Amino acid sequence: MMSMNSKQPFGMHPILHEPKYTTLHSSTEAIRRACLPTPPLQGNIFTGFDETLLSRAEALAAVDIVSQKSHPFKPDVTYHTMTSVSCTPTSSSVHLPHPSVLTSHPHHHHHHHQTAQGLDGELLDHLNPGLSLSGMAGPEVGSTPSHAHAHMPGMNHMSHHPHHHQPMNISHSHALSAHMGLGANDGEADPRELESFAERFKQRRIKLGVTQADVGSALANLKIPGVGCLSQSTICRFESLTLSHNNMIALKPILEAWLDEAERAQREKMTKPELFSGGDRKRKRTSIAAPEKRSLEAYFAVQPRPSSEKIAAIAEKLDLKKNVVRVWFCNQRQKQKRMKFSATH
DNA sequence: ATGCATGAGAT
DNA sequence: TCTCATGCATA
Numbered sequence: 001m002m003s004m005n006s007k008q009p010f011g012m013h014p015i016l017h018e019p020k021y022t023t024l025h026s027s028t029e030a031i032r033r034a035c036l037p038t039p040p041l042q043g044n045i046f047t048g049f050d051e052t053l054l055s056r057a058e059a060l061a062a063v064d065i066v067s068q069k070s071h072p073f074k075p076d077v078t079y080h081t082m083t084s085v086s087c088t089p090t091s092s093s094v095h096l097p098h099p100s101v102l103t104s105h106p107h108h109h110h111h112h113h114q115t116a117q118g119l120d121g122e123l124l125d126h127l128n129p130g131l132s133l134s135g136m137a138g139p140e141v142g143s144t145p146s147h148a149h150a151h152m153p154g155m156n157h158m159s160h161h162p163h164h165h166q167p168m169n170i171s172h173s174h175a176l177s178a179h180m181g182l183g184a185n186d187g188e189a190d191p192r193e194l195e196s197f198a199e200r201f202k203q204r205r206i207k208l209g210v211t212q213a214d215v216g217s218a219l220a221n222l223k224i225p226g227v228g229c230l231s232q233s234t235i236c237r238f239e240s241l242t243l244s245h246n247n248m249i250a251l252k253p254i255l256e257a258w259l260d261e262a263e264r265a266q267r268e269k270m271t272k273p274e275l276f277s278g279g280d281r282k283r284k285r286t287s288i289a290a291p292e293k294r295s296l297e298a299y300f301a302v303q304p305r306p307s308s309e310k311i312a313a314i315a316e317k318l319d320l321k322k323n324v325v326r327v328w329f330c331n332q333r334q335k336q337k338r339m340k341f342s343a344t345h
Numbered sequence: 346a347t348g349c350a351t352g353a354g355a356t
Numbered sequence: 357t358c359t360c361a362t363g364c365a366t367a
Contacts, residue, residue, distance in 0.1 A: 233362070237346090287349080
């Protein structure tokens, strides 16, 4: 039916989590709610550092390799989706009995006193009050003013579909030009242009009375070779410019095409069939509690790319699965590279 | 709107 | 094992 969508006034949850992490279930519906009317911006990074954080970080830094001798074991089997479905061994992580943890540390020497046996000397160094993170940028906005992607990934590859039967997204196609303009120009690669387009897009989309999710699924109806549907998330990110520059450029022509089509369709009073494929197993989402998250952020500030060993150590200290920690760092790195507020601006 | 996750391709 | 593009679940 025409149940456009019901933007409901979001309801906030004053609930705070104490546990290290919790896995929440889904209710039953997938209600899209309008969100924060006043985005808190991801810029309060300058206020995040204080003693709490520092002590946290230090404590973490204290995680020592000595702890491995006890129980170096920790299966990091990701739970994955499924509820009753066969637990396909979608092992995505290399789980090994910690190779060199025991004998690791190339330069395992005695540090000085201090309480920490150092997860890493450098870390301790950086975590010292002296250096202080006050000068460092937070995990959100990149303090990295210069990362130039010198490569041009295939852009979008199809992903997984555990057991879905949805005409998913864009598959293997690279018909889109997404290379940065180097001398020649391939359309509009200007951040400025993208920004205005994203804004216009959103406005026109709303005018059409279509939700982000609608747009996502409607893309499949465009029948553009290599283009399937996209999720609400992606559409949302596009509008809010929280995608990588390359990604934005790749998606722009597609969304632009949809917009044209949609406006034309509307003129003709045509309705485009939407398809929903509900009823699938809901997967659970790990939720890292604030304290642990702060620790991770503290580490990230000094070492965005911890080694596997360090990740393992951190994971143990925080009592989180190694994979969870690894993914957290990966995601954090990705965030830094997003368009908005990125160095390119 | 965002956090945590998967997966293909690049290293 | 990381990066990148994306998605599901959730606040």
